[in-house]
Amino acid sequence: MALDTKVEAHQRLVEQLRRSFGVVIMAAFDDEKVVEIMANPDGKLLIERHGQGIVQEGTIAPLQVQNIIGLVAAWQGTISNSEKPICEGALPPEFGGARFEGCLPPLSKGPLFAIRLRARSIYTLKQYVQSKIISEVQGTAIYKAIEAHKNILVSGGTGSGKTTLLNAILQYISEISDLDQRVVTIEDTGELQCTAPNFVDLLTDDTANVDMTRLLKATMRLRPDRIVVGEVRDGSALALLKAWNTGHPGGAATVHANNPQAALLRLDQLCQEAGVPSQSELIAEAVDIVIQIQRDKSHPAGRRITSMWDVKKREEIV
Incomplete structure (x- = not known):
């Protein structure tokens, strides 16, 4: 043709x-x-x-x-x-x-x-605070975590706003990055938006048998500084955690779970899908903060942050 x-x-x-x-x-x-x-x-x-x-x-x-x-x-x-x-x-x-x-x-x-639909405009972290979806203390904690290259896991149910929040995190990453900070995003469907000066976006391809695990392995040879995954949903969780924990901190990802502790357990279960035993120690080392977001009809914005869990300190960020 x-x-x-x-x-x-x-x-x-x-x-x-x-x-x-x-x-x-x-x-x-x-x-x-x-x-x-x-x-x-x-x-x-x-x-x-x-x-x-x-x-x-x-x-x-x-x-x-x-x-x-x-x-x-x-x-x-x-x-x-x-x-x-x-x-x-x-x-x-x-x-x-x-x-x-x-x-x-x-x-x-x-x-x-x-x-x-993909977001046509980014809802920034500043707007999250202004809308009282995130408290000022939580907002400051997220800013500091991004600046300190902490690894952030956004957890929530279907339609809770995980990807929208991840885009807000990406927006701030882009804002503070320069050419020395290479940001790589990996997704099944293109929903993430990044404007960092040095940015690569990768998509899985079922027809070519290129899944997220394969892309994460390829990413390690693309000189990444920050690795961001749209949604962790299978054994690729193991490859992501290893990447975060071996010289590529400052990333972010989303996962389906009802609370931060369940999110960490879910990550462990996904790792085991790769044929390995429990990776609780690797998870505790690789993940720094879990942000839990959920729908809330009583909130003017329709959703709110219900928990921010400091994995290392094992305490809430309030």
Whole structure:
């Protein structure tokens, strides 16, 4: 296929996606506050905005959802049907590279999808303090930890704001870095934003069999100073901890857990997926601070920091 033909095919697919998404979803893509767009099997179209929670914005027909999933699968060079009912990955660049997850029956009663949008603007640590998501004492502790090249683990549940907080940490890292500070980020889907003068971003690639562990090993040969991982979710945790603990401090990562202690336990469990025994000593040595964030409907910002745990001192930072 000639280059022009490929470009035309891409443009046609993007235009088909725009039409299939419809007016409401396309408006959501243009809204800088939107962080998630969800189509439920019962036809509800739900949109979450930063600090405002989830609201229903009309309904969406099952056929429309199915068409969207099919088009996203086509963009990824595959198909989606009852035999391949899961479609996941990044949307085309025209949609900001948002993360897409779609499911078809028989996995669910009806077709559904969830779209996680990349942050269009960084919510800074200063804004976290101003919004009282983080106390002034906690904010100062985070600033000092970053400046002192401490390793920070951001913990929380799904949709709690882990990546948004990690981006705020990255923003301050970028602000204080120069060319002598090489920052490497590693993700499955591009959600992190970094403006450091010396910055490399790496993405896993399932089609090429390049997972996070492989990228972390490659990163060690890229002269990193700070290593930041979007989300630790498998045995790559062992490679990350070893990297942090062998001359590459000052990194950050997120993990799914309900409290700091559970986050450290989760890291240990992930390390053991790499076929090693408990790595509690390595974790205690490599991780300096765990920041726990969770949703909170009673808070004006919709979320808050519930705990900051100093791993070395084994005490809360209040």
